Amino acid sequence: MAVYVYSITSKDHPARLDDLHGVGEPPCPLRTVTAGVLCAVVSDAPEDLRARRRDVLAHQEVQERLMKDGPVLPLRFGMTADDDEAVRGALEDRSDEYQEQLRNLRGATEYNLKVSWEEEALLRRILLESDEVRELNTATRSGSGTPEMSIALGELVAQEAEARQQALAAGIVEALRPYARDENVSAPGGRDFLNVSFLVQDDQEEMFLATGISLANQLGEECEFRLRGPLPPYSFV
Structure with a gap:
């Protein structure tokens, strides 16, 4: 059987x-x-x-x-x-x-972290920080822009969003890395821009969790910070 x-x-x-x-x-x-x-x-x-x-x-x-x-x-x-x-x-x-x-x-367990960025909050940040996006957006909304400008705006916003998400993901992983023995990054799904698992030693667990809480507080309501664990170490087998 x-x-x-x-x-x-x-x-x-x-x-x-x-x-x-x-x-x-x-x-x-x-x-x-x-x-x-x-x-x-x-x-x-x-x-x-x-x-x-x-x-x-x-x-x-x-x-x-x-x-x-x-x-x-x-x-x-x-x-x-x-x-x-x-x-x-x-x-x-x-x-x-x-x-x-x-x-x-x-002496180690797995923690999984998924992070997403609220879409409108991310767009507001891009408009605030990118002169080019702001100019194209103003022209498009006023009706003075061309179809080509609308396409360029969409492409530029997507590029800016990806750049910011990648930079933030790298910063989050870098902040948590000192308290993990190993890490395993997976392709994010849905609205998430980060999906990473950490193998955390028992004697580093307190610092790892404290750092996670600090990061979540720094990101504020713009980002959803979902840290789960301790979990069976599926990602490290």
Whole structure:
């Protein structure tokens, strides 16, 4: 029977899972598969597995429980293997790699930061700081501008917005970097101009969070500063 794989830990991890359940309806019991010094937390895989809310939450609860007691390599939702032997074989084949990752994650957790800039506030800032944009905007709004000027205005505003967003994103990351062991920048989605994950050591967590609060206060209401964590270190596995 197919096996659903939640995460990988060391063999000596407490793996306190008695009051948790796995994915599926009815929920599948959790168990472990051990190979050498490594252990995988698994359950039977439901035949109709989909990203239902109850299953995503069950998957996440396993990760959060494990990370309280030691380093864990969290696998993304939906990872399956043919059977327990296939899981055991993967642990054996990649033992050195998994052990190194677990060592790197010891005493650290992930924080994810997403930042967006309120569109009208950004436009106001561009109009205030760019003479060229201001002149083109005045001509367009007064009716004295040409169609070419309207196109040029749109292109210039887009360029100015991107430049400011990139500069602010770089400044935010630079301010938080001293308190993180590693970082992983992802492509932002929607209105966000920054989507970055940090691997934060436990003894740096207080300074990291304090710096995040300070940055959010400096940005004010113009920007939405969304810092989430501590999280399972998906971005660093």
